[in-house]
Amino acid sequence: MAEATETKISATNTAPAGKRPVIVQVRDLVVRYGEATILDSVSFEIYQGEIFAILGGSGCGKSTLLRQLMGLEKPAAGNVLIDGDDITAAEGDEQEKILRKIGILFQSGALFGSMTVAENISLRLLEYSDLPQAMIDVIIRMKLSMVGLDNVEDEMPSELSGGMKKRAALARAMAMDPRILFCDEPSSGLDPIGAAELDNLLIQLNRSLGVTIVVVTHDLASISAVAHRAIMLDKSVKNIIAEGKPLDLKEHSDNPLVKNFFNRMAESGVNLKTKSGKEK
Amino acid sequence: MSLDDSHLPERTISLAGRLSLTDATTLHEDLLNGVTSDAFESLKLNLSGIEYFDSSAMAVVFDIERTTKAAGKKFELTGLTEAVKGLLTLVDREKLTAPSAAKKPKPERILAQLGGGALSFLADTKAFIVFVGDAAGAMAGSFVNPRSIRWRDTLFYAERAGADALPLVGLVSLLLGLILGFQALMQLKQFGANIYAADLVGLSVVCELGPLMTCILVAGRSGSAFAAEIGTMKVNEEVDALVTMGFDPVRFLAVPRMLALTLVVPVLIVYSGFLGLLGGLIVGVGMGDLTVSGYLLESQKTIQLWDIGQGLIKGETYAVVVGLVGCMRGFQARGSAASVGQSTTSAVVTAIFLIIIVDAVLTLMFQYFGRG
Numbered sequence: 001m002a003e004a005t006e007t008k009i010s011a012t013n014t015a016p017a018g019k020r021p022v023i024v025q026v027r028d029l030v031v032r033y034g035e036a037t038i039l040d041s042v043s044f045e046i047y048q049g050e051i052f053a054i055l056g057g058s059g060c061g062k063s064t065l066l067r068q069l070m071g072l073e074k075p076a077a078g079n080v081l082i083d084g085d086d087i088t089a090a091e092g093d094e095q096e097k098i099l100r101k102i103g104i105l106f107q108s109g110a111l112f113g114s115m116t117v118a119e120n121i122s123l124r125l126l127e128y129s130d131l132p133q134a135m136i137d138v139i140i141r142m143k144l145s146m147v148g149l150d151n152v153e154d155e156m157p158s159e160l161s162g163g164m165k166k167r168a169a170l171a172r173a174m175a176m177d178p179r180i181l182f183c184d185e186p187s188s189g190l191d192p193i194g195a196a197e198l199d200n201l202l203i204q205l206n207r208s209l210g211v212t213i214v215v216v217t218h219d220l221a222s223i224s225a226v227a228h229r230a231i232m233l234d235k236s237v238k239n240i241i242a243e244g245k246p247l248d249l250k251e252h253s254d255n256p257l258v259k260n261f262f263n264r265m266a267e268s269g270v271n272l273k274t275k276s277g278k279e280k
Numbered sequence: 281m282s283l284d285d286s287h288l289p290e291r292t293i294s295l296a297g298r299l300s301l302t303d304a305t306t307l308h309e310d311l312l313n314g315v316t317s318d319a320f321e322s323l324k325l326n327l328s329g330i331e332y333f334d335s336s337a338m339a340v341v342f343d344i345e346r347t348t349k350a351a352g353k354k355f356e357l358t359g360l361t362e363a364v365k366g367l368l369t370l371v372d373r374e375k376l377t378a379p380s381a382a383k384k385p386k387p388e389r390i391l392a393q394l395g396g397g398a399l400s401f402l403a404d405t406k407a408f409i410v411f412v413g414d415a416a417g418a419m420a421g422s423f424v425n426p427r428s429i430r431w432r433d434t435l436f437y438a439e440r441a442g443a444d445a446l447p448l449v450g451l452v453s454l455l456l457g458l459i460l461g462f463q464a465l466m467q468l469k470q471f472g473a474n475i476y477a478a479d480l481v482g483l484s485v486v487c488e489l490g491p492l493m494t495c496i497l498v499a500g501r502s503g504s505a506f507a508a509e510i511g512t513m514k515v516n517e518e519v520d521a522l523v524t525m526g527f528d529p530v531r532f533l534a535v536p537r538m539l540a541l542t543l544v545v546p547v548l549i550v551y552s553g554f555l556g557l558l559g560g561l562i563v564g565v566g567m568g569d570l571t572v573s574g575y576l577l578e579s580q581k582t583i584q585l586w587d588i589g590q591g592l593i594k595g596e597t598y599a600v601v602v603g604l605v606g607c608m609r610g611f612q613a614r615g616s617a618a619s620v621g622q623s624t625t626s627a628v629v630t631a632i633f634l635i636i637i638v639d640a641v642l643t644l645m646f647q648y649f650g651r652g
Contacts, residue, residue, distance in 0.1 A: 113616025129301050131336060135308060138339035138376065146370040158615030176301070177334040208366035 020047040023180060023212050024069065029078035031064050038064045040238040041078065044231055048179075051206050051213040053223050053246065055261065056233035062216045063184065065233065069214065070104055070182055071095065083179065100128065103173035105183040109165040111157035111172065117144070118153035121172045128176065143171040147201060163194040170201065180212045181205070187219045195219065199226050220264065224250070232258055291320035294359075296329025299337035308340045315348055323348050328359025338367050345377040411530075411608040415538065418531040422539075433536035434543075441502040442544030446551065448501070449494055453485070453552040456493060457559020460484055464560075465568045474568040478578035481560030486583050490552040491591045492639060495598035498545060499631035503606035506537050507627035510610025511620035519611070529611070538603035545599035546592050553591065594642050598635045605631040 024046035031039040038061045046052045056062050067073045069080055071087040079088045085098050111120050118140045125136050140153060147167040157165055166186065173181055186202065187195035199222050206213050217223060223230060223246050230249060232242040234257055242249050242258045250262035259265070293314055299307060315323055325341060327333070341357070348355040355377075360368070388396075422429045464477040510533055513519050522529045557579060564570040609627035613619045 112618075114618035114621075125301075125336075129336065130305050131301070131339075132305065132308070135304065135336070135339050135343060138342050139335055141376055142335055142339055142342070142371050145372045145376060150375075156616070158619065174335075177336075204370060208369050210363075210366070 020049055022046070023048040023083055024052075024214070025081040026065075026069070027079050027081070029065070029068060029080065030076045031061065031068060031073070032076040037076075037238055039068075039075075039233075042233075042239055043078075044240060044243065046180075046212060046214060047229075048212055049206070049210050050228040051202065051215065051226050053227035053230035054214065054216045054233065055218075055223060055230050057235065057257075057261065060233040060235040061238065062233055066182060066184055066214070066216050070102065071099065100176060101179045103176065103178035103181045105166070105170050105173045105181065105186055107184040107188055109157070109169035111165060111169055113157050116154050116156060117149075117160070117168045117171075120157070120168065121175050123172075124176050139175070140171075143174055144168070146174065146205070147171045148197070162189050163191075163197075166190065166194075166198060167201070170198075174205065174211075177209070178211065180214065183213060183215045183217075185217055185219075186215060187217065187222050192221075195222060196225070202226055220262065232261065289319070289321035290324065291315075291322070292324040292326055294326040294329060296331075298332040299330060299340075300332060300334045301336040304336040304340050307337065308343065311340065311344045312347065315344055315351075320353070322354035322356070324356045324358050326359045327357065327361060327364050330359075330361050330364060333361070333363045333367065335367065338364075338371075342373070342376045349377065407612065408605075408608060411611070412604060414530045415534055415604055415607070418528060418535050419538065422531060422535050428531070429539065430532065430536045434539050437502075437537050437540035438544050440505070441498060441540055442547060445497065445501055445544075445548060449497055449548050449552050450555050452493055452497060453490060453555040454559045456489055457481055457485055457556035457561075458563055459559075460489070460556075461560035461563030462567070465563060469568070474564070474570055475574065475578050477564050477568055478560060478570070478575045479582040481564075482557060482579040482583045483587060485556030485560070486553045486591050487587050487594075488591075488639075488643075490556050491549050491595035491598060492635065494548050494552045495545065495595060495602060495635055496632055498541065498548070498599065499602045499606075499628055499635065502537075502541065503602040503627045503631045504624045506603070506606030507609040507613075508620055508624045510534075510607055511613030511623040514611060514613045515615060515617070515620055530607070533610075534603070534607035537607055538600065541599040541603040542596060545595050549591055549595040550588075553588070590646055594639065597638055597642065601634045601638060602631045605634060 022045045026042060026044050029039055029042045030037065042065065054062050054065060064073075068075055068088070069082075071080075071082075071090070075088055079086045081087070082098050083101055085094070087095070087098050090098055111117070112123075115123070118137075121140045121143055122136050125131060125139060129136075131139070144150065144152065147170050149164060149167050149171065152160065152164065152168065157168065160168060166189075181202075183202065186198055190198060202213055202215070203226060205211050213226075215222075215226060227246050229244065230242075230246050231240045232249065233239070234241045242253055242255055244253075246262075249258055253259055253262070291314075293311065295307075323344075325344065327341075345355045345357075357364075460481045461477055464480040465474060468474055468476050468480075510519070513533070519529050519533075522532055560579075561572065561575050564575045565572055606627045609623040609630065613623040
């Protein structure tokens, strides 16, 4: 992982210049579980080639929103357009066509425990292409090389460390060269160095391949380092309460919930301070 | 794709347009045909006309580079577009195109496989013996201090392994009695000895098949469930949490389950015996011209108290085996969902295998030390 560690994380990751087309469009999305409304008429857009963060406190519906974007659940109303195609209405071949444009890095990695790392990565390639095995082996090694893993093709996921599992899962998510990569809490369970390396990896993938990345995270350092743009959800309004560049949200937002979130302050306003004024 | 052979021994191949997963196989075949000729010494792959280039196309290029280099020829990539450069920054091209990159795993030799299998069997036997020791210790500790037994859990598992199993055990036992009765009658009818069908069905069901079938069903229902539950807890670190909280996981998890089985299996065996006899009775009366009272009297004459005791001793031993194996396999799960699946399967297979072994040993023992 020499390459990843050499790249410094800048305070903010700058967005690609110029007007870019919309690749994900969420329109008036309503999500209900039984009687409970989780998201109420949420609308926003994600532009091609950007790293977009979905933020918010626990229970605000971040993961629910991500599941909607990935097409894992159907909304009560509204729709999600992935590259112009409505994933909420798609079925069968149409759904498969949309899913081929996306890769997903699950919070736990979600590698299949009964398959080797190589089998995990090659699963979709074998299903959706007629490439010879030798070619697939090269792609597997390429993808593992991209995420800084070597000689783990024949390992079982249970034999990998937490960080390695995340990288292997990222290699699997990137196997089909997706246009959009969804990441659910990518840095959770990783030590700060591992988390920073994964952030760098996401930035590199975004810059080198132009892949659009949608990240759900709580990690403030990661948000500042990685995201070009972010939205913040709140469970009281069941909708977006702020949208913009992470640095702008942190420094210029008037919303106390946004301020508290970015400055790591308790909602009640109780914040222990030492005499010197530093936070404990 | 275009070929330029005007500067032999140098060959230039130019690629243009969109190259993606859908074209990769054709591209690979075309390029291989283009480079397998011996008529050149160095190959230039010109990518300046590329509009879109994904990793499958890159894999094709790397494979061609590897093939060319392996044939002792020079290889050069020219006209790199931004997309190609982007991909190249992420991978270790040298490693991926090295001739040794396409390694083949060596097949394991038969002797090594046999040795590995034997070692694994020995390790498994040792683990079982160790677990039997742990479980015996935990069980003894629980009996010394019965208040330490988790009675609520015990009753819960007793209900699941016992009451919930009644319909299945009942149906299987009834059918077993019917089949045995039918087979026996078919033979005995030839000699006019229909009444002895009651002896055959009674002894088989009470001494042998009732306990055996009941415990095989218990292994399939409850032994597998024990392995899956404990295995999932192991994988989710819940067992580690128990240890760090000062609990003995065997006492906490295995004792209630094993105790539940030893409590309910005798009841299931008696129930199975009654339904097996009922099955024989139905066939005997329906097809063998026997009367209900005649059949029952003959059964009563044949089946002695020791026969019932024999069946119960066997069944109780099987229950201990099923409980032990189910819990042990659960504790042996490691790391993943697949491991839990393996533990569950192994719990059933090992339990049935051990039940048959124990049955053989007990039958011989009863033959020599009691009425076999």
